Amino acid sequence: MPQEPTPATHAALRVLTAGSVDDGKSTLIGRLLLDAQALMADQLDALHRRSAASDALELALLTDGLEAEREQGITIDVAHRYFATPRRKFILADAPGHEQYTRNMVTAAAGSHAAIVLVDPTKLDLTRRPLQLLPQTRRHLLLAHRLGVAHLILAVNKIDAVADPAATFHAVAEALQTFSAQAGLEPAAVLPISALHGHNVTRRLQVPWYRGPALLELLEALPVPQPRRDGPWSLPVQWVQRDGDGTGQQARIHWGRLAAGTVRLGDAVQVHPGGQRAHVAALWHHGGVALQQAHAGQSVGVVLDRALDVSRGDWLGAPQALQGQRRFAATAAWLDGEPAAVGQRAWLRHGHRWVQARIAAIEHRLDLDTLQPAQDAQLAVNDLGRIVVEAAEPLPLRPFASDGPEHGALLMVDPGTHRTLAALLVA
Structure with a gap:
């Protein structure tokens, strides 16, 4: 039973x-x-x-x-x-x-x-x-x-x-x-x-x-997988509310869904990519409910103890938790009808940020029959493989297998046609 x-x-x-x-x-x-x-x-x-x-x-x-x-x-x-x-x-x-x-x-x-x-x-x-x-x-x-x-x-x-x-x-x-x-x-x-x-x-x-x-x-x-609550907290900023916090006091509330960890009132904050530091002055749930702490998977609003230039696509997190990378390797599920090419330009979607990037290398294609890397380093439609990507701006990436989709998953989009080129999982 x-x-x-x-x-x-x-x-x-x-x-x-x-x-x-x-x-x-x-x-x-x-x-x-x-x-x-x-x-x-x-x-x-x-x-x-x-x-x-x-x-x-x-x-x-x-x-x-x-x-x-x-x-x-x-x-x-x-x-x-x-x-x-x-x-x-x-x-x-x-x-x-x-x-x-x-x-x-x-x-x-x-x-x-x-x-x-x-x-x-x-x-x-x-x-x-x-x-x-x-x-x-x-x-x-x-x-x-x-x-x-x-x-x-x-x-x-x-x-x-x-x-x-x-x-x-x-x-x-x-x-x-x-x-x-x-x-x-x-x-x-x-x-x-x-x-x-x-x-x-x-x-x-x-x-x-x-x-x-x-x-x-x-x-x-079957259990529903729960986001990790251990480790440093991080939050991709989806929306910045500038017209008050609902209590009559003006404040900038940084809304998003916690990607990892647990954040509490008074915790230290570092902004990515700017690097500015502050502390958590208030935490809000939708409907104007004040929180003492919030866990990974919850959508919350974070108020900082001082005004910082934070916009949609930025990240908030524990100090030193958000280390940016510009060059990284990823598993690619290639979805476009045209094959991937070294040097190909694209837009990357990571969290709520769009950055320009290029394919620096195609390391291998996975052979679906042998499950081994194929000798030819070419990716055609529906192929799985491993590529190296260079982004124009540093991104707070972590391995997909251990830290989940918020830090480790990206979309690659053609800048001219807006077609989705590939789904990327950081290795």
């Missing part, structure tokens, strides 16, 4: 569905909404009308809302759906599986706590050993892992559509676990499901060859 909810499991869980084209991602979300009774009567009526010509409900219609998605039978944009059970709330993100829309999957993964990566065994050569996973399955698994998704759930879908469900599940599960071990992943679970018919989605599958939890049971028990 699942454990009793803790504060970490009371919070809303952001869940991404990923995998290759037609693996059943949209159908799975539709099944979760239907079985959790999260659909309104008019939605159910519309679903039955649209599915009148089919033997089963076309559950993908609940998330594929674009006309082009329905015409082509694929997911193009990310669709978000919300539902709740007695145990917790969920925010579901249905990401496209087609390689052309990988950038949309990256967008959804960047804010997700868990990813359900689906595999359709009917597309695989089940007679081949070792069993080969589809390239997009491997790519989505690696992207979700590299983008910091805390919980990876591997779901073998369409288990009702194969002749020998037990043998098929064990073969695919072995291939997934082998790939995960090679890639350094630790899946939360590998489980069989049928999104179309609801097998093992909200109720456990009653078969002798699987004794694990149902998908929803697992999702209800």
Whole structure:
């Protein structure tokens, strides 16, 4: 039986569905909404009308809302759906599986706590050993892992559509676990499901060859990752309020979400990139609530004990905590149709700051088959690799793996077309 909810499991869980084209991602979300009774009567009526010509409900219609998605039978944009059970709330993100829309999957993964990566065994050569996973399955698994998704759930879908469900599940599960071990992943679970018919989605599958939890049971028990409260505090400034603090006294309030640590009244402050120093004179929560302290993950307003020139995009933090870097190495998920080039100019988005930068070197590309650095140092669309970037201004960077997205994640944008070139994770 699942454990009793803790504060970490009371919070809303952001869940991404990923995998290759037609693996059943949209159908799975539709099944979760239907079985959790999260659909309104008019939605159910519309679903039955649209599915009148089919033997089963076309559950993908609940998330594929674009006309082009329905015409082509694929997911193009990310669709978000919300539902709740007695145990917790969920925010579901249905990401496209087609390689052309990988950038949309990256967008959804960047804010997700868990990813359900689906595999359709009917597309695989089940007679081949070792069993080969589809390239997009491997790519989505690696992207979700590299983008910091805390919980990876591997779901073998369409288990009702194969002749020998037990043998098929064990073969695919072995291939997934082998790939995960090679890639350094630790899946939360590998489980069989049928999104179309609801097998093992909200109720456990009653078969002798699987004794694990149902998908929803697992999702209800997963903890939401909590920001680190230890170590020096830091806050990227999103907005500076100059018209008073709500008490009749004029003050500059620096609003943002704490990226790390705990800040208290009286703490010393250093501004990045200016380097000026001050102390925390007041802390505010929205609605004019005064605080004695605030922790990582909270959105707060910081009032300093003296007036300093601080603007959107600057950082506040404990002295010496924000060390700027201009040249750094990062894992790049290349998203643009044109390949990356050494010397290429771009804008970098870090926190709330935009700075100019250039690609100083392309160290390697990750081979999705061998999971080793490829000999050719070229990055094309949907490739993963390692690059060196030189920024025009120092940025307070920390490794993504240890300090999370606030300090360690960046976007690279083309200065002329404004296309997103790459998602960067500081190594």
